[in-house]
Amino acid sequence: MLNKTLVPQSVAREIQSMIQNGSLKLGEKIPSQREFSQKFGISRASLREALLTLETLGLLKTEAGRGTFVSGGPSSASNHMAPWRYSDSYSVFDVFQTRIMLEGQIASLSAGRLTAIQLDQMERLTRQMEECWAKQDLLANVEADLEFHAIVASACSNVMLRALYQNVREQLTETQRQPIPITDPSRMNASIAEHRRIIVALRANDPAVARLEMETHIRNTARCAGLDP
Structure with missing residues (x-):
């Protein structure tokens, strides 16, 4: 049985495939949450998580009072970033700023380990x-990105920093999805x-350069999102 984390990922992948193969067409309104949750045999909570992920990636767009529609993905010039999911707690600027400090230090302490x-x-x-990215499998692109950063964090010599990373990982990783709809090929390259x-x-076991490269990478991602932390 899939765990509660993998269920939304699996369903998001199925819906992405439906968009890519034309079962769900650009501009089409997707079925109701009740209908979709029954189709996939999952809870509405898991479905909502899958839909939110796809909306953050720019594949879906929710319009108040109308429903959720298939969007254009990052190749569409009209696309824009989805609303920040954690606005009640933290601004996206604050999260990017935290990522720069936290992941920069983590990269430094992971060098050699x-x-x-x-x-x-x-x-x-x-x-x-x-x-x-070349075949516009956005979910797999982002999943690879998330795992890349998680591996670096897993090697950090500071146990408390590793725990802190895990505690705020949902917010940190959302900033890795958030800019995707406005990311052009040159920025992805x-x-x-x-x-x-x-x-x-x-x-090279170089802590100073590892920190600098990680901080630069996250800062450039923030700039892609229109921020300069």
């Missing part, structure tokens, strides 16, 4: 990001190149 297997996996994930520079610094 990642195994060859982990570093090779980060290389594979970076290639996966590149390949999935740059992001992938930044990942590779992070790997080089970590392989």
